[in-house]
Amino acid sequence: MRTPKFAILLSLAMMLLPLGLFAQDIKLPPINIKEYKLKNGLTVILHQDRSTPVVAVNMWYHVGSKNEAEHRTGFAHLFEHMMFQGSENYVDGWRAVDELGGNVNGTTNEDRTWYFEVVPANYLERVLYLEADRFGRLLPAMDQAKLDNQRDVVKNERRFRVDNVPYGTMGERIDELIYPVDHPYHHSVIGSMADLSAASLDDVKSFFKQYYVSNNTILVLAGDFDEKQARGWIEKYFGVFETGKPIDRPNPPMPQLKETIRQQYEDPFAKLERRAITWPGVRTYHKDEAPLDILSSILSSGRGSRLQGELVYGKELAQSIFAFDSTSEIGGQFQINAMARPGKSLDEIEAIVNAEIEKIQKDGVTADEVKRAVAAREASAIYSLQTVLGKSSQLADYSGYLNTPNYFQKDLDRYSKVTPEDVKRVANEYLTKNRVVMTYVPAKQPPPPAQADKPTSTETKKKDLALIAKQDAALPKAGADPKFTLPAIEKSKLSNGLNVWVVQHHELPIVSMNLVVDGGATAEDAAKSGAASMTASMLTQGTKTRSALQISNTLQSIGASVGANANWDSSNVSMTTLTKNLPAALDVYADVITNAAFPQGDFDTMKRRTMAGFLQRKANSQAIANRVFDKVVYGDQLYGREMSGSEESLKTLSRDDLAAFYAVNYKPNNATLIVVGDVTTASITPQLEKAFAGWKAGDVKSVKVDDQKMSAKPGIYLVDKPGATQSSVMIGEVGLSRTDPDYFSVQVINGILGGGMTGRLFQNLREDKGYTYGAYSRFSTMRAAGPFVASGEIQIVSTKEAVQEFLKEINGMRGAIPVTARDLDINKQKLIQRFPSGFETVGAISNQLSALVTYGLPDTYFNDYIKKIGAVSQKDLERVANKYLDGSKMAIVIVGDRSVIEPKLKELGMPITLLDTEGNLVSK
Structure with missing residues (x-):
């Protein structure tokens, strides 16, 4: 099984694995593929999938870390970053794709470098134009400042993924022992700090000329496109480049160990x-x-x-x-x-x-x-x-x-x-x-303070706005808007009162179910924190008719999965299965829901594992920051509790507490079952009636969610993590609820501030300053007001400066850095254009419908969403910015090495409160 060791797009890890292990009579649905080569040697693969109006563009270069020169470890991955820094005919990076609402990224492993975009189908020509420009015309836009900046970014990525996390260096140390010194896999993909520092602009140029050539490249299109039109664009934009020199492929013998x-x-x-x-x-x-x-x-x-x-x-x-x-x-x-x-x-x-x-x-x-x-x-x-992205990546690998x-x-x-x-x-x-x-x-002793070099350049880069505007105007225009039909929801009710929503989706033989129970962590007693989460987790750990082992083995034997979780507002029990195995999977699924037993032994085991998990969490800066932030912002209120429970609450939580939570909340007349996939209402209803026949309705307890207010005073809340190479920074306050009328306006303004790679936070802290691998913001919305938070993992020596830049950008949204008409229009269109991709899989559709159930949103919500996003005005953004984005009212939580960062933080003139990893006060 092919397992890339270093992948930026972690959310695609399962899709990148080769397909396998089918029974002998298994035949895949037909997969239409056209393959050809341009005269210059570029391999082109086309796969049409008209189910959703999106298209994946995949550029696969047969070069990875195994091709790096001596003392240039990490260069293939550093070069991947350079490919996003603009090219001759579009100097402003890949803003033009992100602004389409597209998904754009790249990954590097030992053997290949992969760049991809998933965009609305009517923008395919524009993406091909941009890909071709960086494929053949990257070097005229390269300069030392870009190299210095991206070197800082990659170093921060190494800190984020390797140096500042537990066990982070284990993989590269194993590689050094498994593979001989002269083997191309002896070194890690991300490389060493020293080698990254040594990389030069000449290295960039020679690497590009040697490996980024047509005869070393595969272009894959997968999705909704016209084949004749796509072939014409590919020839027009890629056919003009020459063939490169033949490339030698390293082929060392397989390593052998002579001893343990x-x-x-x-x-x-x-x-x-x-x-x-x-x-x-x-x-x-x-x-x-x-x-x-x-x-x-x-x-x-x-x-x-x-x-x-x-x-x-x-x-x-x-x-x-x-x-x-x-x-x-x-x-x-x-x-x-x-x-x-x-x-x-x-x-x-x-x-x-x-x-x-x-x-x-x-x-x-x-x-x-x-x-x-x-x-x-x-x-x-x-x-x-x-997904079209999953298929395109597999086609390229094959x-x-x-x-x-x-x-x-x-x-x-x-x-x-x-x-x-x-x-x-x-x-x-x-x-x-x-x-x-x-x-x-x-380690037996705390580590010494981290030694970290400062970012090479922290100057705000001035863009040639006239040139960018000229290049924007020259981009290929969008085609006609693709047609997208929202899925029809067929509603019914079983005889026991269980609401059933069915959405037919027959592209593949897959069925997904999700039971949404109107009772999450909000419904639990404050003294029993964690009851909702553990109740859900225990559902698959044994029923009145099956043991946990029987449940696991039965599901594995039919390739089905059943899982359960609880959030603040609901509990969810989900299932995914192949259509042919639906009867067997449904039998287990209904048993898990209706015959929960909470076996004492399994409960004790889960409790001990959860307690060990709390200890493990104290090693992770981000996990600490998340926990402390909630406690600081909400204090003793509902959202200040841990949804999964705390060490203290779990000590007293009993098996009977879970049974009681289940008895009160898990009732058919307190739930909705969402069914998406290769079924019809007529075919599934009798099966559901039979499966849930023994589940009886009962009295339902309504839960009121109290208003959530800001608990903390503004200032810095510092958690000491000796030896940390980065500081986890979270800045924010109480935001708004899911049903607040401002919801649509804050989606737009958050996109401008920190919703992605073109957000102001990302552009400032990463692309200009090189302080971090990424900086983002979000509004988390629940039935009551969830938090607004801006966050990033910051190079330790730049913590104070990063806090200043975070606050500058947050406060700037209120007028100091005006939101332009273009900002407004682009970010509205991003949300609207991205909307169809949220319905590509049965699981995605189920998630969309689950939100309607949980928050009582109308059936017209999906159509209303597009209209309401489109209606957001400049005045709306001014209003919500003034209401939710006042940095002077926010708490600043920082997890980092106190000995390194506190002296400079004091220069900010803010009160500094010292907390432990659970958010409790500690003495100075």
């Missing part, structure tokens, strides 16, 4: 011990990749897996354990990674892992274990075909690594052929005595 290597590190941020056992594996699409994937699933996927069953739920030695088969173009690894419970022994965990491996090597695995793993893979593969873009069915078939004997064979062949055993333990 053990290393241990003290981690300044870790709270729990963790150990990774790693073996050299296989390359992507190797004949043994499929059985190794199956082996990893048998070892750790689900409660019925060998290691989770014994170590997490049985002996309760591990907080978590997972096995995975990570494959890349010229190498791979098989790893088992375990985090110990507080006070438990990693050596004991490792001994059990070894015994289980030896048992598989001697006795093999069962046919049922293989069957369950195959079924889960089958379903995952079909689910991944729901083409790049196999020269066969239409490899979907063959990929699936190789998994269906895996036998128990194959799994036993690969366990013996690859999981040998020679391995790398990497252990991370909490």
Whole structure:
């Protein structure tokens, strides 16, 4: 299974995995593909999908960190950042795509660099024009200032992902031991700080000329487009470039370990011990990749897996354990990674892992274990075909690594052929005595203050507005607005009073259900904080008719998933299944909802795991900042509590408390069931009547949500995290509720301030100053007033300056930095143009409908949304800016190294209050 080690777009991680593990009779729906080459060698792949009026544009370059020169580690990824800094005919980066409401980003791994956009279908020509311009005309727009800025950004990304998080360096240390020094995978994708500092503008130019050439590039279009028109645009914009020189591909032998290597590190941020056992594996699409994937699933996927069953739920030695088969173009690894419970022994965990491996090597695995793993893979593969972006990325990978873009069915078939004997064979062949055993333990002493270089340039960059306006005018015009039909909601009610909403969506054989219960954390007793969340989590941990193990194994065997969670305003129980397995999945789903049992033993296990999770959270700066921010802003009010409960509340929370919460709230006449997918109301209603026949209506308790007011006084609230290389900064106050009439206006103004890569916060703190990897803002809305927050992970030495810039931009929205008519129009259009993409998958549609249920919004809401966003005026923005964006009234929560940041923070002249990781006062 191909697992990129370094991906910016984390939300696409599952889509980037190869499809696999189908039963032998499984056939995918037809996937139409056209492939051809331009005369210059550019590979083009076209896939039409007219289900939603969006199109994905995917530029796949066959270059990654394995192609980097000596002492230039991290350069491929740094270059990816440079590709967003403007080109000859459009110097203003990728603002033109973001302003369309498009999704734009890029990722780098060892083997390839991938850039993508998902945009409204009528803007395809514009995106192709922009992609072609940076493909062939990047260098005229490059300068030293851009390189210096993006180098600072990438360094902050390394701090954010690697240096300032627990266990962050584990992966790169394992790579250094698995792969020899001369192997291209020996170093990490993100590289070292020293090598990043050494990169020059000449390096940028030579790298571009060598690898960003037509014969090393794949262009994929997937979505709603006219083929003839698209071919014409591709020829027009990309056909003018010359073919590049042939590229040598590194092809070293697979690494071999001659002995077991053990290393241990003290981690300044870790709270729990963790150990990774790693073996050299296989390359992507190797004949043994499929059985190794199956082996990893048998070892750790689900409660019925060998290691989770014994170590997490049985002996309760591990907080978590997972096995995975990570494959890349010229190498791979098989790893088992375990985090110990507080006070438990990693050596004991490792001994059990070894015994289980030896048992598989001697006795093999069962046919049922293989069957369950195959079924889960089958379903995952079909689910991944729901989005045009997911399909485009897979097409590019198949083409790049196999020269066969239409490899979907063959990929699936190789998994269906895996036998128990194959799994036993690969366990013996690859999981040998020679391995790398990497252990991370909490540091005994606090780390020294972080040493961090200052950003290279913090000057606000002046843009040539006349040139930008001229280039804007030259961009290809939009085509006719695509037609988008909102899904029809078919409403009915079961005989027990359960409301049912059905939306038909027959593109793929998938059905999604979500039960929305009118009772979330707001409905729980304040002294029982966490009851709603734990009640939901316990639903799948055993019913009156099935054990937790039976639930897990049954769902895995049909490739279905059932999950439950609680938010402030509702509890949700969701299910996703293939249509053919709907009867079996619905049987389990209804059982989980109607026959909750809350077994004492499973409750005790979950409670202990949750308590260990609280300890683990104290290692994460962002988690600390989020918790402290809520407590500071809301104090003892509802939203000042932890939705998942606190250490104190969980100590007294009992199994009976969950049963009581369930009895009061989980009633059919207090819920709505949303069904989306390959069904009709006529076909599903009888099945639902049968499944929920024993669920009886009852009295419903209404819950009143008190108004939420700002609790804290303005000022700085500082949490000390010694040795931190970044400061987690959150600035904000109480905002508004979901049903407030200002909701639509704040969506627009937040887009201008901090809603994305073109927001003022991002442009100032990242693109101008290089203080952070990202800076954003948001209004979180619930039934009562949720918070407004602006946040970012800030380079430690720039904390004071970043706070100043945050406040400058927040306050500027009230007139000091005026909102222009263009700002207003562009950000309204972004929201309107992005709207259809929220209905691309069955899960997305279900989420949209769930919001209607939870907040009592009218059926006309989706049409009203577009109209109300379009009606927002300049005066509306002035009003909401004055009402919600006054920095002088906001709390500033900072989690960072006090010894480094406090002296300069004092220069701001604000009161500084010291808090612990739970938001409690500490003495100075």
